Amino acid sequence: MKLEGTQSPPLILNPPDYKESIINGEDVYIQFSVFTPEVESFLVRILHRLLQKYDFLYYKEMLLTVIRELISNAIKANVKRLYFKIKNLDIRDRLDYRDGMNTFKEDVYCNDNDYLDKLKSSNLFVKVLFKPKADSFSLYIINNTQILKEELIKVNARIKKAFKYNDIAEAFHDVLDDSEGAGLGLIMAIMLFKNSGISLDSFKISAQKGRTISSINISQRKNQLEVNAKVTDEILKEVEKIPSFPENVILIQRLIHNPKSTIKEISESIKRDLGLTTSILKLANSAGYITLNKIKSIEEAVKLIGIRSINILLIATGVHKIMDSRYKKFESIWKNSYKAAFYAQKISIRRRKTKLGEFSFLAAFLSDIGKIVLLTINPEVTQRIVEITGIKNIEGSNILEEISLGISHSTLGKFICKKWKFNDPLIHAVENHHSPHLANEKYKELIYTVYLVYIFTEIEERKHKFETIDEDVLDYFNLLDKDKFETLHEYLISEYEKHSMIPGS
DSSP, rough: OOBBSSSSSSSEEEESSSHHHHHHHHEEEEESSSOOOHHHHHHHHHHHHHHHTTGGGGGGHHHHHHHHHHHHHHHHHHHHHHHHHTTTTOTSSSSHHHHHHHHHHIIIIIOOOOOOHHTTTTTTOOOEEEOOSEEEEEEEEEESSOOOOOHHHHHHHHHHHHHOOOOHHHHHHSSSOOOTTSSSHHHHHHHHHHHHTGGGGEEEEEETEEEEEEEEEEEEOOHHHHHHHHHHHHHHHHHTSOOOHHHHHHHHHHHHHHHTOHHHHOOOOHHHHHHHHHHHHHTTTTSOOOSSOOOOSSHHHHHHHHHHHHHHHHHHHHHHHHHHHGGGGGGGHHHHHHHHHHHHHHHHHTTOOOOHHHHHHHHHHHTTHHHHHTTTTOOOHHHHHHHHHHHOOOHHHHHHHTTTTTTTTHHHHHHHHHTTTTOOHHHHHHHHTTGGOOOOOGGGGHHHHHHHHHHHHHHHSOOOGGGGOHHHHHHHTOOSSSHHHHHHHHHHHHHHHOOOOOOOO
């Protein structure tokens, strides 16, 4: 096996314009020797767009976990081949294999070494190939070292067993050594694969012509559309139980939209709602509004804040009141939504888009409303979903969105906004706040803004990295430079700490 030769580029992306290729249903692949942040960035972005195309976005986290594990094992296999070559050992010889494996782990992973640098200058690589089909797609993780027959038998036996485990504790009894690339990490990935409702036949590892190939096929089950319709119906029944918008808020909005209404009339209506009164006074006296004296009356506050901003605050307060009565225990999600809303408004103001700022505040505030509903689906509905799908252990929205139910929290949020008769820009922003590349041109800036602020909040929770952000959004806001991105993020954090205000609190 030839290991030395002309050094390959650290990353090959083919074709370079992967976005257009995905739209056209063409193959896309990434080839590399070491799994760098740049490689991971392209992997996440390609997978996201491909899953979105097939409406399989709820598989994203599961597939990323599985793919990362398979890439790790592929690189480990390449390092092992390189190690045996450097040690002048024949990996196919039983005695040499035993001797090499006795020292492989300690030499490569425990001691300071340059094996990864040597890997970069070898001709060993890993390729992740995405292959679209009419109503499904396949992906392949390929490394150009062929797995030994004995290793392949062990790996496939472990995969088959992983599909039978009920929980990870059962796996511990069987995993004694993960040096062969078939350890606990792979088992956990496969269990997640299984729990997403995907069959064992959809995942294979094979050896072909000097290469090891892990293949995954993602497609809807034959009855998936029927299942999706039934599950969506069950979840939407929960949405129907959500109260209509508060009548007092609707009445105040009518006054605001009536050009004949006076500030005194609007203020008197607001005063009848203690929670709304408190929120407006708190906002008027926040650091966001410079005043010489403390604002004590609603009339003064309405004059200071402005009718349009009062209307935005009315909707935010009305939504909070509805959801608080039914979903109070998810206050942490509300706080995150308020933070995202604050960020959105600040970004729009910095871009001299004051009108958009008021709208983006509301769009960002509403975007995770579907997540709260998914998290609080009552046990009877959850059990009904289990019966329909045949998938057990459903707990929380992450699982609900990863088992191919055909509805995500973004879609559910769209349904809720329609129930409350919100306008089209808000509905589109809520629906696409995790998929900015689907933004209607008319609503692009609003959707891009909401996507960006949620990225900021996810980075604060260590759920996202700069390298995996949609590059079209970064380019739109002139934030492709990481330093500029981080400077804006630091500014928003600082402003939030000074000016933060939670309506209804």
